[in-house]
Amino acid sequence: MNLEINFVLPHWLYWSVLLLLPLAVMFFVDRSFRRGGTIDGGDTAEIPAGDAPDVGFQAPGNALTRVIDRVSGFSGRYVAYWSLVAPFVFAYEVLLRYAFNSPTNWAHESMTLMFGMQYLLAGAFALREGGHVRVDILYMRAKPMNRAALDLATSIFFFIFTIALLVTGWKFFSQSVSDKLFFGSSYSNETSFTEWGIQFYPVKFMLFLGALLLLLQGTAQLIKDFQAFRHHRREHEGSSLFANVLVAVGGVVAAWTLYEMVNIAVTDYESLAFSLEASLSSVGIGSLTLLMFGTLMVVLVAGLPLAFVTGGLGVAFLYLVGSQDMLNLMPSRIFPMMTNYQLSAIPLFIFMASVLEKAGIIEELFDVVYKWMGGLKAGLAIATIIASTLLAAMVGVIGAAVVTMGLIALPAMLKRNYDPEIAIGSIMAGGTLGILIPPSILAIIYGVIAQQSVGELYLGSLIPGLLLAGMYAFYVWFRGSLNPKMAPPMPVEDRVDMREKLRLLRKMLAPIVLVTLVLGIIFTGIATPVEAAGIGTFGALIVAAMHKRLTWPNLHAACMTTLVATAMVMWIIFGASIFVGFYILQGGQTFVQELISGAGLSPYMVLALMMVLLVALGMFLDWVGILLLAVPIFVPLIEGLTFDGLLGFPGVDPAKVSLWFGVIYLVNMQMSFLSPPFGYALFYIKGVCPPHITMAQIFRSSFPFLGIQALGLLLVILFPALVTWLPGLAYG
Known part of the structure; x- marks a missing residue:
């Protein structure tokens, strides 16, 4: 008897669920809160508790900032509830594959694209909630007025990144739709390559919309930062020279950035007078390495969130070393990360953690x-x-x-x-x-x-x-x-x-069975880590129900925690992929490899040098940032080395070097968290x-x-x- 089920999700139903489900969940959540519902447990977000400095003054904002905050809050809440769909879709996929011999492509593709859109639209909400990780080496120790001045001065990198993404994202989107509606022509009506054949233009539109929401929220934050600076300057006793210089420098850089935007808007091949476009094109890779990573360290310690430091600097060097055309590298680096299937496991595992904690x-x-x-x-x-x-x-x-x-x-x-x-x-x-x-x-x-x-x-x-x-x-x-x-x-x-x-x-029987199930299906190859995460999240919902904790307020809290934590990780990946991608494109990976191999060090000494560098980076950089900056350079180098063993112990099979180094890297990152x-x-x-x-x-x-x-x-x-x-x- 043939039990195959050949259902393929209609496109209209997919988009209808994403559009209407959040509104239905909002209704039930709000009704539950009105009836006295409460959230159980605490917060499992991947954000340091007490990370934000106590400035003693909260900028009041104005009517515009309040409107923007509400827009960001609504958009974040809206896409956060999409996470509720994934556990059921992945459970359906695994059930059909093994019970009915009917594997699907649409289940994986629909969830990957859904999470990709969620990453982009969540950036503004995470910024409003202070969810983007910043390096607080000097920032925390600065006086309130200097801290406000740093916020104003470094915000230019945020706006460079978001405005560039806004413009290039619109171009990237327009190329994927019919030129009868817009002005794209390269990939009219672009669709996926699976039998599902979903159109990509709504997904690519999120590059533009996410950048727009982020730009609006950044504008609201800039207004509040300016209010804070004025307040602290009135209250400050002593010299304010440093803060005033910072704000002045930020103003000059902002004005010059506007001039460069005009240059991009009115020229194609010949830049305006005094434009800095391609001004660093003749700089060698050694000097460029010092310049890029030196600037990165300086701006990092000034307190700007890591995602916008790497993204903004990446955009700046694309323009200064290359040309305005190279800015189109941005969406082509971000879109593959948006649609990467394996990265979908991140929000699923965080959601599973949040549900279990609430239970x-x-x-x-x-x-x-x-x-x-x-x-x-x-x-x-x-x-x-x-x-x-x-x-x-x-x-x-x-x-x-x-x-x-x-x-x-x-x-x-x-x-x-x-x-x-x-x-x-x-x-x-x-x-x-x-x-x-x-x-x-x-x-x-x-x-x-x-x-x-x-x-x-x-x-x-x-x-x-x-x-x-x-x-x-x-x-x-x-x-x-x-x-x-x-x-x-x-x-x-x-x-x-x-x-x-x-x-x-x-x-503890239910959670232990859940953990055993999730790890078991990964280790035995029954399902991919993403599917295992989806099944685990589905199981976590069942466990929560068994503990009588599957309530609308708890689901709301789990979704919002997942959104902020995932947005923090993914926007760091977006920003770092631009910075590191450009550096590798300029030959940086080859330069570092030749520099290390030319030092005449043995393979184990090269490994030791990498370990020291990773520990040093771990003292002040976020783990995602370290991975995005170091791994693309280290892994190709380590794969080319032979490890025959130390002190007479067996060496490493060349085919297993990447796996071995990966686990060494993970152990090293443990050290970085405690350093x-x-x-x-x-x-x-x-x-x-x-x-x-x-x-x-x-x-x-x-x-x-x-x-x-x-x-x-x-x-x-x-x-x-x-x-x-x-x-x-x-x-x-």
Whole structure:
């Protein structure tokens, strides 16, 4: 009997669902809130708690900024609810493939395009909510007036990026539609290459619309920044020379940018007098490297969000080194990232994490592990590390684990007189296991950039992740054994018998089955990581329903958390892809490779140099930024080297070098999160610590675990089989 189902989603139904579903969800969410509905749990967004500086003055804005804020808020909320569609579509696809032998293309393509549009339209909302990550090395330490002046001066890079994307995005869109309606001609009525044949012009239009929304929100932010600067200048005592110079320089650069825009509008081949177009065309790649990355570091520390630093500088160098025609590189770099299938797993895994957190799973998880392990010396710290490992397998995002465990485990340990440094260190180290333990979001992005199988990366990182978790647990147990007062066991009166422990395990059966299912279908090759993420999110909704937490307010909170966290990651990818893409186009990748190989270093010394550079970058750069800047340059170089082994240990199979380096990179990124003075985990935990916990204590708490991570890194380098054995079993 033939059970095949050959349904293909009609185009009109696809667009109708995307247009009408958010409005229906808004109705139910608003009605639930009006009836007293509340949001359970906290916030699992990948944003440092307390990241925004306390300036003591909130700019009031005006009628225009309030209108823009409402537009950004509505558009963000509108596209956030699209995430609710994906779990059901991917569950449908996997069911049809295995139950009815009817695989589809439209399911994958429709969700990839949906998320691509969501990324673009979410940028303005993330900017309004302060969701774009900035490097706060100098910015946080500046006086309020200087901080406001920095905001004004560096905003020029934001506007360079958004205006360039607005113009080139419109051209990119217009080329994909009929020239009877617009003025495109290159790819009239462009459609996808699958049997679904969806038209691309609505998707490409989002490049223009997303840039427009972002430009509007940036204008509102500029107005507020100007109000803040005027306020702080009135209140400031002492010299205001530095701030005034910054604003003046920003004004001059803005005026010159307007002049260059006129040049682009009125000329084609010959620039206007005094235009800087192609003024750096004769600069060599060595000087260009210093200029590009030197400027990047300067602007980064000034406090502009990373996405707009890299994007704005990328646009500037496209124009200064190349010409105005090279600006059309922007949409051609961003669109492939929008429509990259594997990147769709990022919002799905974040959504799964958010739903599980709202369902109360994380609190229950910690309670169960604590009751089982609390009787051991340092049992509560060990329970924290074990819970963090399990949590990493559920969520895949670092901020979620560190902040959530900080909120749950830190008060419990401090209440039982744990040494603050052991308590904080175990939370930070355990939380960063999300980088290694599948389903790691960082591994997904690395796989896309390095063209490495995400499934192999997941398998390759599993043993090193569990090894590090065991080393963390052994360390805190050893410290607790040496000095029980530093990490006392659970009081006898709080302990439970085996019967109660087994009863508690029943509460965790559903999430454990969910995690096993998600990882199992990835490791066995039954489904791709994206499909596994979709199924996992569908399962998370079921788990939430079992816990009576599947409410409209919780779904709303999960969708909004997913939107901000995903927008932060994807806009960094968009900006960095322009900056790095241009640098590689100019021969930068070859230059760095020749520079390193020409130094006469052995392959392992080259690897050591890369590790040092990555740790240094990790002290002040966001993990997505490091990946986008370093991996495209490092991976081709490392793949050309031969690693025969150190100290008599076996070497690395040349075919496995990229996989091996990928896991080494992930372990290194764990170190970057804990590296003082600017490792992100340090600030994640600071946001949830009691006021009496100082940054100096947090820094000291990271050092022992940094040492353990360095040892883990060395073990992975010395014993490549820790990485390659499991993928070899699964994939041959």
